[in-house]
Amino acid sequence: MPVSLPNSKLIYETLKECGIRLVSALPETWLVHLIRMTDEDPEMTLVRLAKEEEAVGISAGAYFAGVKSAMLMQNHGFLASINGIVSFAHLYKIPLLMLISHRGSFGEKDPWQTQGGNVTEPVLRALRIPYFCLDSVETVKKRIRDAQTLAESSLQPVAALLTRDLMWEE
Amino acid sequence: MLRLDCLRSVYSELEDCLVVTIMGAVAAELQSLGHRPNFFYLQHAMGLASSTGLGLALCLPKQDVIVFDGDGSLLMNLGSLSTMARYRPKNLTHVVFDNESLLSVGGFPTATSTGTDLEGIARSAGIPQVVTVRDVEKFRISVSEALHGKDLTIIVAKVDAIGPSGYVTDLSLLENRFQFRRYIQSLKQT
Numbered sequence: 001m002p003v004s005l006p007n008s009k010l011i012y013e014t015l016k017e018c019g020i021r022l023v024s025a026l027p028e029t030w031l032v033h034l035i036r037m038t039d040e041d042p043e044m045t046l047v048r049l050a051k052e053e054e055a056v057g058i059s060a061g062a063y064f065a066g067v068k069s070a071m072l073m074q075n076h077g078f079l080a081s082i083n084g085i086v087s088f089a090h091l092y093k094i095p096l097l098m099l100i101s102h103r104g105s106f107g108e109k110d111p112w113q114t115q116g117g118n119v120t121e122p123v124l125r126a127l128r129i130p131y132f133c134l135d136s137v138e139t140v141k142k143r144i145r146d147a148q149t150l151a152e153s154s155l156q157p158v159a160a161l162l163t164r165d166l167m168w169e170e
Numbered sequence: 171m172l173r174l175d176c177l178r179s180v181y182s183e184l185e186d187c188l189v190v191t192i193m194g195a196v197a198a199e200l201q202s203l204g205h206r207p208n209f210f211y212l213q214h215a216m217g218l219a220s221s222t223g224l225g226l227a228l229c230l231p232k233q234d235v236i237v238f239d240g241d242g243s244l245l246m247n248l249g250s251l252s253t254m255a256r257y258r259p260k261n262l263t264h265v266v267f268d269n270e271s272l273l274s275v276g277g278f279p280t281a282t283s284t285g286t287d288l289e290g291i292a293r294s295a296g297i298p299q300v301v302t303v304r305d306v307e308k309f310r311i312s313v314s315e316a317l318h319g320k321d322l323t324i325i326v327a328k329v330d331a332i333g334p335s336g337y338v339t340d341l342s343l344l345e346n347r348f349q350f351r352r353y354i355q356s357l358k359q360t
Contacts, residue, residue: 022229045228047257050249057218057250061190061225064210064351066358069225087214092347 002169007137008033011099011162014144015070020097021045022062024055025072030101030167034072052077056084060094068148070097075104075120076113078159085127089157096157097148102133107164124159131159134166171305173267173329174199177238179310183317184209184236188226188354191238192219194274195333196267200238202334205341207353213343217247220254220264227259233357234261234317241268241282248291254322255296263316264297264324271331292324299323 012034015023023038024047025031038046045067047058055071062069073081078100089096103110104117124131130150134140144160151158173195181203189209191197197211212219223237244250244266254264270283282288289302298321303309309327316323 022225047224047228047253050252051247053218054221054224054247054250054253056215057221058225058228060218061222061227062229064188064222064354065226065229066351066355067229084215084218088212088218091214092343094347 003030003032004167004169005033007140007166008037010137010140011134011144012037014141016041016043017141018097018145018148019068020070020148022047022058022067022069023072024049024058024069026052026055026074026077028074028077028101028103030103030162031072031074034099038072051080053081053084056081056088056094056096059096060088060092063094070099072099074101074116075161076116078120079116079123082123082127085129085157090127093155094157095151095155097151098157098159100159100161101167102161102163105164107168120161129157129159130154131161133161133163135163136166140166171309171327171329172332173269173327174202175306176267176309176327176329178203179306180313183314187234187236187317188230189236189238190219190223190226192216192240192243194240194337196238196240198334198337198339201339201341207349209346210350211341211343211346216243217250219243220247220250223262223264224250224254224257224259227262228257230354231259231261234263235259236263236265236313236317239264239266241266241270241280241288242272244288245280245282245286248295251292251295251297251324255298258298258322260321262322263313264322265313266324266326267329268326269329269331273331273333274337277331289324289326292326297322297324300326302326302328304328
């Protein structure tokens with residue numbers, strides 16, 4: 001499978017360095033290595049979800065408990081989580097670190113991903129969620145650390161969009 | 171059976187638990203009995219009270235966590251039952267007040283009024299302990315047993331579709347949230 005193992009590892013190591021100890025996830029192709037690494041790490045709690053919006057509640061519970069968490073989801077899962085983000089994370093000022101695979105952008109071959117690809121960034125902007133694209137190996141560590149720092153200082157959700165350039169090897 | 175009587179019957183047991191409630195009548199009635207810093211009222215985001223309880227229970231395995239949910243909220247996030255069953259935190263008790271109604275928006279009937287069986291759904295999702303109760307004494311005993319028990323438990327409490335006259339209280343959402351987190355952090359330091 002041409003999902004980049006080295007780049008997945010780099011992202012995972014950065015999450016560990018940021019003190020993330022709980023990851024909630026719904027599988028998607030680009031996330032397979034990240035989910036497997038979480039599952040195999042005895043220091044990490046992996047919560048496999050039925051639907052991505054659950055992750056907002058689970059991360060909020062972890063935050064109340066003093067445990068740092070991250071959410072792994074596809075952009076369609078982000079779209080399915082919006083009410084939870086707005087009427088829990090925004091309403092109650094809960095920090096969330098969302099790692100969102102940005103399917104449906106340039107280079108996407110699956111027709112069913114393409115509409116979500118069009119609207120992901122406009123929806124993030126409409127929700128005033130600070131985000132950036134993770135598109136090069138050089139900036140992964142700094143950007144994820146910076147995102148975690150902002151989430152904790154501003155008490156709000158932030159997003160890192162995982163791009164094809166970083167996640168996919170052809 | 172009135173939800174307020176159910177809450178009153180277990181109120182003293184809640185002193186050492188982390189309590190998460192849904193919005194509307196459940197939040198207002200629990201507050202009417204007396205707010206405590208270990209109570210968090212999720213005043214929106216319907217469906218996510220059980221997910222919040224799951225996150226708390228997984229991260230604080232020695233701490234009893236109890237969620238007061240409702241049929242309308244749970245029906246919005248039935249997948250939460252399968253996620254809870256999958257991780258089966260022994261310190262989580264999930265109470266579902268089933269009044270067969272979306273009471274706070276005008277009393278529209280939910281699917282439990284036409285035969286949807288939350289106990290059956292929970293059981294089939296893999297929740298190890300599930301019970302339906304219809305009187306206050308059985309409710310009190312079931313909650314007490316769940317809190318002192320050793321397994322994930324769901325209690326479906328069939329209650330009347332009657333609630334308080336209003337739902338807004340003088341406890342601000344953010345005040346509640348900051349107080350709740352600070353309470354948990356103080357527990358971890360002692």
